[in-house]
Amino acid sequence: MIDIRTAEELLKKALSMAPEYGFDEYEISYSSGTSMEISVFEGEIQSYERSDEQGLVFKGKKNGQMASSATNELDEDAIRYLLQSASESCNVLDDEDEDFIYCDPDNPRLIYSQITDAFSKNTYSSFAKLGLELEKDIFALDPSIKAVDYLSISCDRGLEMKMNSKGLYAYKDSDFVSLFAEARAEKDGQVKTGGHYWYGNDIDKFDKEAFLKVFKHKVTDKFGGSSVPSGKYRIILGNEAVISFFSTFMGNFSSYAMQKGISLLQGREGEMIASECFSLKETPMLDKALIKVPFDSEGVMTTEKYLIENGKFIKALYNLKTANKEGIKSTGNGMKGGIGITNTEIIPGDLDLNGLAEEIGSGLYITELNGLHAGVNTISGDFSLFCEGYKIEDGKITGPVEQITVSDNYYSVLKKISKVGNDIISEYMGSGEFFAPSIIIDDISVAGDK
Amino acid sequence: MLNDANIMRIMEAAMSRNADFADIFIEKRSTSSVGLLNGKVIKAGAGCDSGVGIRLMAGTNVVYVYSNDNDAESLIKLAKEAADALKGGDKGMIKELQEKSFSTPCDIKIDPMSVKKSDNVDFLRRSSDLALSYDPMITQVAASYTASKRMFRVVNSEGLNKEEEQTRMRFSIETIATKGNEKQTGRIAPGSMRGYEFINEYPIDDKTRECCDTALRMVNAGYAPSGKMPVVLGNGFGGVIFHEACGHSLESTAVGIKSSCFTDMLGKQIASPIVSAYDNARIKGEWGSYYTDDEGNESSDLLLIENGILKNYLVDKLGGRRMNCNPTGCARRQDYTYAPTSRMSNTYIAKGNDDPKDIIADTEYGIYCSQMGGGSVDTTTGEFNFAVNEGYMIRNGKIEEPVRGATLIGKGAEILMNIDRVGNDLELAAGMCGSISGGVPVTVGQPTIRVSSILVGGREDEEA
Known part of the structure; x- marks a missing residue:
């Protein structure tokens, strides 16, 4: 993953090259994301996923038409590809409605960071501990619960940075933690499934008791149902x-x-x-x-x-x-x-x-x-x-x-x-x-x- | 792109702890698309992505890591992190890499990716113009075209070394008919792995008119009735019923953890004796085809159900470990950001003996669904639902007035047993299937079939 300074240089480079391709107004953004997810099944951490991703999106206006292009490759060739393909797209567009590249003169720098300490706190081991405990707790809710077919906890962090030819610099970042579980219950030959989710940015705020109360209701209260007359x-x-x-x-x-x-x-x-x-x-x-x-x-x-x-x-x-x-x-x-x-x-x-x-x-x-x-x-x-x-x-x-x-x-x-x-x-x-x-x-x- | 030496360094990092198996998936994708609304080109775009996914297994525990940072050192670091996170298992050996083999299920004379966007636009505009002048009630026409190329290489610790290239294209025409506040749509969306010649040969004028006719009939239609009744499902996209009501429940993702309603049913009667069904990924040029799956196994033409008896499940590597059987070459994923899982390809009910006309003629009362929408299923309970895009009442063996707004619901196991007629007019249709490994192109299909009883959710008691 490139650091934010390198990304800024890359965006500036793209902005400086865009006029060569005939663009009158243009904008380029860099985004990156990191994620981590664990899944629990039958008392084990059955899967663990971890990712790092980044990419560029270009938007440019040429002959009154606006087109965009995207890539996740981050070098000068990738920028040339973005500019070339957006330019070709502009050539076929005939949209009657004008689109704009914009910068609010009162707010040319828009910066909003919502990153928390989620990633430092939400480690593999803390998620694994919570996931394994939660699976046990779900089984203990009711004897009709025969399996927890799905239980995952994930954490995502993303940032986006954007610059345009009108002078805009925009930056935002945030993170997100989510938990989802689904169980299967069986009673008198009937099978029912039910699931529940939680999300936030601080796993310490996950209220397990409240979650389990709703979860139990959603899985075990469905038995003995019948249809109703139309x-x-x-x-x-x-x-x-x-x-x-x-x-x-x-x-x-x-x-x-x-x-x-x-x-x-x-x-x-x-x-x-x-x-x-x-x-x-x-x-x-x-x-x-x-x-x-x-x-x-x-x-x-x-x-x-x-x-x-x-x-x-x-x-x-x-x-x-x-x-x-x-x-x-x-x-x-x-x-x-x-x-x-x-x-x-x-x-x-x-x-x-x-x-x-x-x-x-x-x-x-x-x-x-x-x-x-x-x-x-x-x-x-x-x-x-x-x-x-x-x-x-x-x-x-x-x-x-x-x-x-x-x-x-x-x-x-x-x-x-x-x-x-x-x-x-x-x-x-x-x-x-x-x-x-x-x-x-x-x-x-x-x-x-x- | 990563060279073999670096790939093996990543493999060594992945296998450095307790993994008994690892595979590395290297992918590069590019797309090109245009979109028209009422004959004007309002969207044109292109994209290019690449990335690497590394999967480690220890028994049935899996660690999957991915990145689009294709730098070897970063990937080695990621693979080491993955190795540290994997629990259980006994350290496996890395076998020598076999010579790379290449496959492609494409049947291409003119590469769709090489065709100019202006040619795509001309094709779509022809359909769009025709639709807009077809009837004053046709008020909007949306048309789009997307071509994509996907190249991937899979290398695993057992020495497997495969590469596949898939070039797909799909276009869609959606017409909207308006009558007062009412708007109804007609849609065609064929897809293929054939070249641009598919477009050149496509009967676009006739299909556009059919699409308009659907929208016009539906905007004038009354609501479908409610309740249980016989339902005749038209061929082609009607096969979505089998895809939802049965196909998903045969994937090892569900069967392997015994959560499927068809768990432990091999060799048992799960459908009416007149039903046979296949999942065939090897139809050259078909939208849902591939020759090498996303874990490097050769795809198959898999018999799922023969005369009502369940013959095979769709099994990927993880499913095979859970179920103690061999993978069937059905591991798929949207792209490198997903670990592969068992998925369908071109899935269809085989053709039967009945003339579709006789099936209608022998139905006293019910609904004929000539166009299906999408649907979904709970693979554990088998409960499914899907939408009818174009439906008609059947009375006394005749197709009567069009009806709209119907949803069919039921349980897969019951519906399969209730199929009492199978036509001889098998047809396939392109679609997208979403599941835990993302969205993948699939084909659904069937001949005209009749189900003796399905619950239809409509609302007959209101004015249209």
Whole structure:
């Protein structure tokens, strides 16, 4: 791995060579990552992975067209390859929408370091000790647990440095620790699986007791389930399912999708698109977020904003290119060559999970949605998904259900949300975290055994 | 690139402690792509990556380290770290390196990587223009082309020394039909390891029209009904049912730790007697093919199921150690950043005897799924789900109105036993499969088949 000074020299070299290839504006970034992961199986450290990676990405504008190229080789030949291939790409592009290389005159140097002592503390031996103990603890949870098929703990560190012809220097780094376990339980000839995860940047903050409590519930409470008759149900969509569901449709808030006519939210800013109890907000610097995002990939400062406030669609997400097309400012959502969202939150309500169940009286509590990569039409919003969950009878969560699907439409669901809970959890989604509680959705189609 | 002397120094470092086996995977990849939206070229890109993965084994314990720092001294240091981290095992010997052998499953006259981007653009624009003028309801057309070349060399402590080159290309056309607030898509996405002649011979005009027709029919379709019913699955990408419902559960990743629903089932009836299935990585020029797998073993044409009886699992080296059997040449990975695991290649249900028309004619009521979307499976419970992209009601032996928004769910073991008709129209289709060793190109396939009962998740009781 090259050191940061050498990387800086390499970037400067690329910037000095770019005009030779006909570029008018250009930007180059260096990124590097280090990772370590252990997996435990049957009382042994069954696998250990360790990696070092680095790479360069070039973006350049020539004849009004912007193209990019990437390599993980780091020498002058690699730079020539980057410039040459981006230049060739510019020659075939005929994008009507102008793209930009940018530097905020008020913030030409953007530096944000979030590196912790994770890597010095999270050594192979500390992970191995925790992993082996955790496997034993999982087996001790319940006699029905027959195997821990997957248990891994990993630590990742990444940094990115960027320079451009407009004078931008941007640097950010962060690290991330995650743990995932999945177990198999067997009872009366039935086999069930369940898993749970944890992430953070300090393994000492891993609360094993809390983790095991949820884990036990997710693995051992699924036995004896039956299907339910097909029909319309009031459901609680559990917090994990809320995150997977709403993140699947986030692309519809992209101004790019709207401008290209592939989001049904196009031209609907200011309109009530959801129930009044529902608000969705992006807070890039959210206090409780593990990784804060002060600026986006284009060097634009990020902003706090409601996407939906009390049911009303407030604002779409813009990068430099889509904002320019509409004559407005970027919202700081230019991420990795497209549009992305950082730390996002569904604003919680008052009721906890039991309160939501009481509110429903009878219905279903859906804890997991499967097949989200296939069973949804992200444009029309239609979905039909295999799910897991429990019955709600007399205001209490009771026995499990199995072999059912829920089907409806995303845009209809937004308007059918009748209560938002307060049992917030979070999940890391790539460019930020998604925080969400469980919610009640009225009148949703369930396919079961009739 | 690393020379043989340095490769052996890395090997010595890897085997310096208690590893009984080590392999070194050296890879170089390059890609070229263009993307059009509504006839305008909005994306063009290129990439080039290389890296090295070093795997050490002691019994069934594995250490995997990788880096794109191709400097020999850095890699030796990494290999030593790996050796220190490996637990258990007895120190193995390093055998002398065999002479390097080269293979390629490609069937290429015109190298896709050598074709100018402007030619790719012309091809995609032809389809795009045709689609946009096909019907006023076709409002968007996205088209893309990607070519990639992957060269890798595998050297192991047993003297194995293999090199393979794989050049693949794939393009996709996605048409969107709009009716009020409703948008539905039609999609084609063929892929191959043949040369650019594949594109030159491809009936792009007809396929584009079919793609538009799908989107137009679906945007006018009502919702699918819910409940258990007979389902006729069309040929080609319909094979995703077998890939999900059975294939993944036959991989040694699951079978080797006894977590698969098909563990200890060799020689037993796991499917209806009219079902035979293969995983054949050796079809020259096919999208999911390879001749040498990512741990250097020769790939195979593997009989998985014969007349309903389970004949073979897909086994990689680690799986072979766990299951006490030989690898079947199915170890694959997305790239050097993943350790290899058992994966599928070109996996299909073999052709049967029925005329597809008769299968429909003999079905009183059910759904005909002519185009499948993707899906997923829990290999332990066998529970799967997959989406229907284009479906029709069958009533009284006739294909009737189109229906949308259906998902098929069930348990693999039950579905396989419930296949009651197998057509004679076998076809393969390209796809990408994601699993613990990353995304790899695979082909799925089948003739038209009928499953006597699957749970369909739809919502018939609403207005379209």
